[in-house]
Amino acid sequence: MSVLIDNIGELVTNDEHEGDGLLGIRRDVAMVLEGDRIAWIGPNAQKPPADTRIDAQHRAVLPGFVDSHAHLVFAGDRAAEFGARMAGEPYTGGGIRTTVAATRAASDDELRRNAKRLVDEARRQGTTTIEIKSGYGLNVADEARSLRLAGELTTETTFLGAHVVPAGSDPDAYVELVRTEMLDACAPYAKWVDVFCERGAFDGDQTRAILEAGAKKGLQLRVHANQLTEGPGVRLAVELGAASADHCTHLSDADISALSGSDTVATLLPGAEFSTRSPWPDARRMIDAGVTVALATDCNPGSSYTSSMPFCLALAVRDMRMTPAEAVHAATAGGARALRRDDIGVLRPGARADLIVLDAPSHLHLAYRPGVPLIQNVLHNGVPQ
Amino acid sequence: MSVLIDNIGELVTNDEHEGDGLLGIRRDVAMVLEGDRIAWIGPNAQKPPADTRIDAQHRAVLPGFVDSHAHLVFAGDRAAEFGARMAGEPYTGGGIRTTVAATRAASDDELRRNAKRLVDEARRQGTTTIEIKSGYGLNVADEARSLRLAGELTTETTFLGAHVVPAGSDPDAYVELVRTEMLDACAPYAKWVDVFCERGAFDGDQTRAILEAGAKKGLQLRVHANQLTEGPGVRLAVELGAASADHCTHLSDADISALSGSDTVATLLPGAEFSTRSPWPDARRMIDAGVTVALATDCNPGSSYTSSMPFCLALAVRDMRMTPAEAVHAATAGGARALRRDDIGVLRPGARADLIVLDAPSHLHLAYRPGVPLIQNVLHNGVPQ
Numbered sequence: 001m002s003v004l005i006d007n008i009g010e011l012v013t014n015d016e017h018e019g020d021g022l023l024g025i026r027r028d029v030a031m032v033l034e035g036d037r038i039a040w041i042g043p044n045a046q047k048p049p050a051d052t053r054i055d056a057q058h059r060a061v062l063p064g065f066v067d068s069h070a071h072l073v074f075a076g077d078r079a080a081e082f083g084a085r086m087a088g089e090p091y092t093g094g095g096i097r098t099t100v101a102a103t104r105a106a107s108d109d110e111l112r113r114n115a116k117r118l119v120d121e122a123r124r125q126g127t128t129t130i131e132i133k134s135g136y137g138l139n140v141a142d143e144a145r146s147l148r149l150a151g152e153l154t155t156e157t158t159f160l161g162a163h164v165v166p167a168g169s170d171p172d173a174y175v176e177l178v179r180t181e182m183l184d185a186c187a188p189y190a191k192w193v194d195v196f197c198e199r200g201a202f203d204g205d206q207t208r209a210i211l212e213a214g215a216k217k218g219l220q221l222r223v224h225a226n227q228l229t230e231g232p233g234v235r236l237a238v239e240l241g242a243a244s245a246d247h248c249t250h251l252s253d254a255d256i257s258a259l260s261g262s263d264t265v266a267t268l269l270p271g272a273e274f275s276t277r278s279p280w281p282d283a284r285r286m287i288d289a290g291v292t293v294a295l296a297t298d299c300n301p302g303s304s305y306t307s308s309m310p311f312c313l314a315l316a317v318r319d320m321r322m323t324p325a326e327a328v329h330a331a332t333a334g335g336a337r338a339l340r341r342d343d344i345g346v347l348r349p350g351a352r353a354d355l356i357v358l359d360a361p362s363h364l365h366l367a368y369r370p371g372v373p374l375i376q377n378v379l380h381n382g383v384p385q
Numbered sequence: 386m387s388v389l390i391d392n393i394g395e396l397v398t399n400d401e402h403e404g405d406g407l408l409g410i411r412r413d414v415a416m417v418l419e420g421d422r423i424a425w426i427g428p429n430a431q432k433p434p435a436d437t438r439i440d441a442q443h444r445a446v447l448p449g450f451v452d453s454h455a456h457l458v459f460a461g462d463r464a465a466e467f468g469a470r471m472a473g474e475p476y477t478g479g480g481i482r483t484t485v486a487a488t489r490a491a492s493d494d495e496l497r498r499n500a501k502r503l504v505d506e507a508r509r510q511g512t513t514t515i516e517i518k519s520g521y522g523l524n525v526a527d528e529a530r531s532l533r534l535a536g537e538l539t540t541e542t543t544f545l546g547a548h549v550v551p552a553g554s555d556p557d558a559y560v561e562l563v564r565t566e567m568l569d570a571c572a573p574y575a576k577w578v579d580v581f582c583e584r585g586a587f588d589g590d591q592t593r594a595i596l597e598a599g600a601k602k603g604l605q606l607r608v609h610a611n612q613l614t615e616g617p618g619v620r621l622a623v624e625l626g627a628a629s630a631d632h633c634t635h636l637s638d639a640d641i642s643a644l645s646g647s648d649t650v651a652t653l654l655p656g657a658e659f660s661t662r663s664p665w666p667d668a669r670r671m672i673d674a675g676v677t678v679a680l681a682t683d684c685n686p687g688s689s690y691t692s693s694m695p696f697c698l699a700l701a702v703r704d705m706r707m708t709p710a711e712a713v714h715a716a717t718a719g720g721a722r723a724l725r726r727d728d729i730g731v732l733r734p735g736a737r738a739d740l741i742v743l744d745a746p747s748h749l750h751l752a753y754r755p756g757v758p759l760i761q762n763v764l765h766n767g768v769p770q
Contacts, residue, residue, distance in 0.1 A: 079749040083709050086702050086752065121757060274703055274755060311696075311756020317471050318659055324468050364464040367471065370659060371696020372506060373758045 002039065003353075003382060004050035006030040009058035009361050011041070014333040014346045022325045023363065031061070033353040036381035040349060054377065054384075060362050062328065064128025064354035064378065065309035066335025066345050068156070069246050069267055069296035072115040073146040074136045076102035078301045082275070095302045096136070096164050103136040103146070112149050118299060119153050122307040123385055126375040128354035129335070129344050131156035131296075133194060135163030140182045147189035156339055158192035158222065159183070162202050162210050175206045179213035192243075193219040197233035204232035211240055220340065226250045227272070238262040244294065244338040249273065249281045260290040265338040267294040268330070270315035271304035283320035294334030295327060314370035324367045353382035387424065388738075388767060389435035391415040394443035394746050396426070399718040399731045407710045408748065416446070418738040421766035425734060439762065439769070445747050447713065449513025449739035449763065450694035451720025451730050453541070454631050454652055454681035457500040458531040459521045461487035462686050467660070480687045481521070481549050488521040488531070497534050503684060504538050507692040508770055511760040513739035514720070514729050516541035516681075518579060520548030525567045532574035541724055543577035543607065544568070547587050547595050560591045564598035577628075578604040582618035589617035596625055605725065611635045612657070623647040629679065629723040634658065634666045645675040650723040652679040653715070655700035656689035668705035679719030680712060699755035709752045738767035 008031065013024035018041075020026075030047035032040040040048065081095050103111065115132065122130055132154050134146035143161045150157045161178040165171045183193070193214030197207040201224075211221050221240055225233025227247035234255040237245035245259065246267040259266055268281045286293055295312050298304040306312070309331050316327040336345025343352045357377035358365060365374060378385040393416065398409035403426075405411075415432035417425040425433065466480050488496065500517065507515055517539050519531035528546045535542045546563040550556045568578070578599030582592040586609075596606050606625055610618025612632035619640040622630035630644065631652040644651055653666045671678055680697050683689040691697070694716050701712040721730025728737045742762035743750060750759060763770040 077746075077750075077753075079747050079753050082753040083749050087708055125756075125758070271755070274699075275753075277703060305754045306756045307754075308756030314659075314756075318662060323472055361462075362464050364468050365462075368462075368464050368467040368660075369690050369692075370656070371510075371691045371693030371699075371756060373509070 001035065002050040003033040004030060004047060004053045005033070005056055005061065006044055006047050006053065007058055008044070008056045008061045010060040010363065011347065012060065012062040012328060012332070012363050013041070013348060014063055014329060015348045018348065022329050031347070033379070033382045036353055038347060038349050038351050038353050041347065054357070056357050058361060059376065060358040060360055062356050062358065062363055063332040063345050063347050064356050064380065065126045065331050066129045066339065067122060067127045067296050067309055068131045068244065068294055068335040068338040069269060069298050070130050070132055071135060071298070071300035072118045072132045073111055073134060073150055074099050074103045074301055075106035075110055075114060076301065077305070081302070085276070097167050099136050099301055100138050100166060104142050108145065108149065111146070112152065115149060115153055118307050122299070123378055123380065124375065125308050125310060125373070126356040126378055127307070127309050128378065128380045129156065129339070130154055131158060131339060133158040133160040134186065135160035138163065138166040140177070140185050143182055144185040144189065147186050151189050155191065157190050158194045159186040159190040159214065159219065160194045160196070161186065162195040162207070164196065164201055175202070175209060179210045183213055183217055187217040187219060190219055192222050194222045194224060196224040197231060197236065198224065198227055199229050199231065204236055207233065207236055208240070211242070215240070222246060226255065230255070234258060238264045243340045246296070247272070247281070248286070249278065251282070256286060256289045256291065259286065265292045265294050265334060267296050267338050268316065268320065269296055269298035269304060270312050270320060271306045272298045274315055275304045280319045283316060283322050287322065287326060292334060292337055293326070293330045294338040295330040296335060310366050310374065311371065314367045317367040324364045327367060328363045353379055355379050386420065387435040388418040389415060389432060389438045390418070390441055390446065391429055391432050391438065392443055393429070393441045393446045395445040395748065396732065397445065397447040397713060397717070397748050398426070398733060399448055399714060400733045403733065407714050416732070418764070418767045421738055423732060423734050423736050423738050426732065439742070441742055443746060444761065445743045445745055445750070447741050447743065447748055448717040448730050448732050449741050449765065450511045450716050451514045451724065452507060452512045452681050452694055453516045453629065453679055453720040453723040454654060454683050455515055455517055456520055456683070456685035457503045457517045458496055458519060458535050459484050459488045459686055460491035460495055460499060462690070466687070470661070482552050484521050484686055485523050485551065489527050493530065493534065496531070497537065500534060500538055503692050507684070508763055508765065509760065510693050510695060510758070511741040511763055512692070512694050513763065513765045514541065514724070515539055516543055516724060518543040518545040519571065520545035523548065523551040525562070525570050528567055529570040529574065532571050536574050540576065542575050543579045544571040544575040544599065544604065545579045545581070546571065547580040547592070549581065549586055560587070560594060564595050568598055568602055572602040572604060575604055577607050579607045579609060581609040582616060582621065583609065583612055584614050584616065589621055592618065592621055593625070596627070600625070607631060611640065619643060623649045628725045631681070632657070632666070633671070634663065636667070641671060641674050641676065644671065650677045650679050650719060652681050652723050653701065653705065654681055654683035654689060655697050655705060656691045657683045659700055660689045665704045668701060668707050672707070672711060677719060677722055678711070678715045679723040680715040681720060695751050695759065696756065699752045702752040709749045712752060713748045738764055740764050
């Protein structure tokens with residue numbers, strides 16, 4: 001089964017060997033998909049026949065968004081907490097425990113329906129790959145359950161037992177539980193292990209202990225680092241070879257320099273700064289220092305309840321001073337790097353047929369037309385959604 | 386033909402005689418529409434029969450958004466200018482002339498199609514009333530044509546010949562043209578007259594001359610005031626009894642005090658501040674002083690190319706420190722006040738059946754879930770869209 005997409009006005013390839021600029025832009029091209037892969041890209045005038053056809057009508061075609069940071073297995077919402085915070089109450093992170101109680105009390109089907117609803121919502125907004133973390137179970141059974149359910153929706157599952165110390169637990173005893181029994185129960189369902197390294201959550205030593213235990217179990221590493229304060233998270237992520245340090249809102253010169261000489265991506269989550277009225281990560285400083293940057297939603301019911309990559313991209317341009325091209329790159333190729341994937345976030349023969357057609361002639365419109373639903377078609381594994 | 390909407394979890398009435406708080410919220414109610422009007426609102430348990438039924442499934446129902454400030458009759462876009470500005474080039478307003486040239490060169494059908502596309506896009510995002518201005522013709526024939534085409538899409542049409550002095554024209558001669566021959570040609574198609582009162586556009590005396598001439602022709606008044614600098618616009622709007630002073634980004638104490646003692650609404654346009662990286666209007670200060678505030682998109686291809694009222698509402702909460710309830714009120718009842726309408730922006734028997742069903746249990750979600758398309762159903766004049 002082959003699909004021809006022709007009359008593509010602007011194709012964002014993210015292929016460094018093709019096209020112009022950071023995004024590898026090609027114009028007036030066509031593309032053929034075979035099964036779940038891209039088979040051919042070339043001038044529109046040379047397009048071959050195929051089984052079915054999508055006429056892009058001179059619109060822009062981009063890789064599907066790669067949302068490398070989302071917390072989707074939970075129950076309930078925290079709209080009232082949000083309303084109170086917007087009326088002036090500071091965000092402390094304590095609200096996570098509200099969601100933990102609701103999540104533990106929910107049935108598998110309730111959790112599954114809620115996560116599926118959010119994945120579908122994200123897909124309609126152009127997200128073709130999404131990472132899903134546990135972290136609202138915080139006991140062996142509910143963390144393992146969360147990851148089992150996440151695995152029904154994505155291959156990018158992350159064990160985040162170390163999200164926060166649950167109410168009433170001794171921190172050191174909880175760390176010990178996470179790195180032994182909980183890890184044993186969760187590892188079969190997880191590709192990644194993550195720790196919220198932050199004052200009030202887990203310190204550098206605790207973070208290292210959990211990440212090293214996860215690595216021994218064959219999990220790859222990512223870290224919630226430097227969200228609320230400067231801390232050891234970013235440097236630890238680099239030292240341990242983590243794929244990504246996420247948030248990066250408060251960075252020292254040493255943090256920037258560690259990231260820029262590494263394979264660790266800085267994953268920026270502007271939805272969290274938006275929804276907590278926090279200062280913005282300094283994306284400009286990171287990019288100018290040579291750090292690889294990704295954008296993700298941080299979709300969760302407490303600090304960033306958005307599933308919209310286009311919204312995050314518009315914030316990154318307006319408030320984090322990324323150019324529109326840098327923001328599009330970070331939301332596609334950057335996310336793929338943060339997940340150590342080379343089959344997504346790029347459009348070239350052999351890559352996965354995950355792509356979006358915009359209702360706009362250029363990728364610029366994603367930032368130029370903020371808030372407007374511009375995702376016209378989404379193809380995931382070559383299949384129109 | 387009657388429509389029953391039942392199982393409404395939260396109804397935002399904006400009716401000061403019903404329900405709780407600023408939004409007049411009622412819970413667990415049903416509503417009956419007869420033709421283009423609301424016929425009945427009452428407890429869900431007492432719902433009467435009707436010809437057709439919409440099950441709100443315990444979701445929130447709100448008045449449709451009233452977007453009282455939009456520039457939709459134009460051709461072309463200015464994505465490249467936007468990209469350059471985001472890379473650090475300041476916004477001067479000079480780019481309007483680019484759109485004027487494209488608009489003059491376009492056929493009626495091109496202008497009609499583009500405006501219709503934007504009205505439809507806005508409607509899908511919950512806007513049931515939209516004001517449309519001229520202002521990209523800047524000669525007698527093209528201003529009149531713009532208003533004639535706007536009138537095909539809305540009753541809220543605004544003559545903005547005084548948007549900017551066209552290239553090559555003498556300012557005083559242009560003001561004279563606007564207030565005589567151009568006004569004569571445009572008044573039959575316009576309900577409102579508006580002037581961009583700003584340094585570099587039209588000064589206080591010029592603004593007064595045009596508004597007074599418009600009023601003599603039976604047009605009602607609105608003013609682009611105090612967007613880029615403190616100036617005479619706001620006080621002039623109040624003095625002349627304008628329905629609205631729009632932008633209000635730079636206000637003196639005297640401006641605030643003039644607005645608070647008047648029937649002139651302050652219409653805030655956060656999409657413009659977002660897309661030009663400008664300082665935010667101080668909504669908190671205005672509301673605390675008793676000023677009536679509206680939110681609108683300012684949808685235009687130069688400084689705010691968004692048609693999304695939910696996006697503007699989320700910015701108003703995050704960046705202009707409005708509470709979620711204040712922002713919802715400003716985007717509905719506030720817009721209605723800015724258009725001097727009492728049949729929209731409110732849900733009570735006798736009001737127009739313009740309303741939206743959210744894919745969410747509460748109006749809070751519009752700010753709590755920024756960027757996410759949450760508009761599930763739109764009814765305009767009682768008709769599902």
